[in-house]
Amino acid sequence: MPSDFDSLQDLTGGSDDDQQGGGDSDIDVASKETKKEFETKMSEIQQKEKERKAKRRAKSLGYPHIDLTDFPVSQDALKLMSEDQVKELGAVSFFYEKDNLRIAALDPSKEEVKELKEDLEEKTQTEAKLYLISKRSLDRMLDRYKNMPTVEDVRKEVKIDPDKLEEVKTSISDFSSLQGQVDKANSTSEIVTYILGAGLELDASDIHIEAGEEEVQIRLRVDGILHDAAVIKPDVYEQV
Known part of the structure; x- marks a missing residue:
């Protein structure tokens, strides 16, 4: 007997298979x-x-x-x-x-x-x-x-002259004077000596060297705060 009701597919406009899937x-x-x-x-x-x-x-x-x-x-x-x-x-x-x-x-x-x-x-x-x-x-x-x-452990031959270190300490009074000394350094040993001398004279607890693509930033921690101390060129940094 035909049904008086529309099928689900008639109501939705699709086949039973389409609806079920x-x-x-x-x-x-x-x-x-x-x-x-x-x-x-x-x-x-x-x-x-x-x-x-x-x-x-x-x-x-x-x-x-x-x-x-x-x-x-x-x-x-x-x-x-x-x-x-x-x-x-x-x-x-x-x-x-x-x-x-x-x-x-x-x-x-x-x-x-x-x-x-x-x-x-x-x-x-x-x-x-x-x-x-x-x-x-x-x-x-x-x-x-x-x-x-x-940080890689790289050892290079750097000689620190104690007398030179004491001389550097007396010539550095602030961060700007460190930059001046670094700029006129003639060797890797001198650069390291200036940085260490500044750290000792300014009573820095540690020294940070942060390498960038265009420059290398030297930062000293004094009284718990990191300060920008000097900038050196990447090619110079490779020798340090």
Whole structure:
């Protein structure tokens, strides 16, 4: 008996095969997107729960908690420790500037972490503070090491004359005078002597040499702050 009702294909203008195939495809796409969104959401929930657990543990141990997953960590802070140290101790120096050093650890109560704190305080002459972090934060800090420039151990014959070094110290009073001495240097040894002399005379805690394509910047850290001290040409830098 013929039906009085329109079939699904009559209502939609397509065949049964077309409707069935298209519907399955749409459902499949929607299912995959929903699954991906669900997995992403579940991952976020799990990560937040891990941070909450770390925060509760920090409170029980008497240390402040910090989430470093999006923290703007400087290379100066990371350079205070090697990547191997971070992995071995489960700790990382994440903030360092004048009179301000911060160290985070999976377990800041460990004796090895406390010894690290003392070592870095002596090295930087800065009082440090310990924080507790989650494994996710530590992993994020280890990722930062992968983007840090590597330093090759290159040994060249550079002779430093002690008398010349003392002479240089008396002739340098500020950063501009260092630039003048570097500009008139006649040898690699003289350039190194001027830079070291300036560092000693200006009481710099460390010397940074930052190579660029057009110039090499010499920076000295004085009172915890990096200062632009002098510029040398790349071809000269290759000899240093």
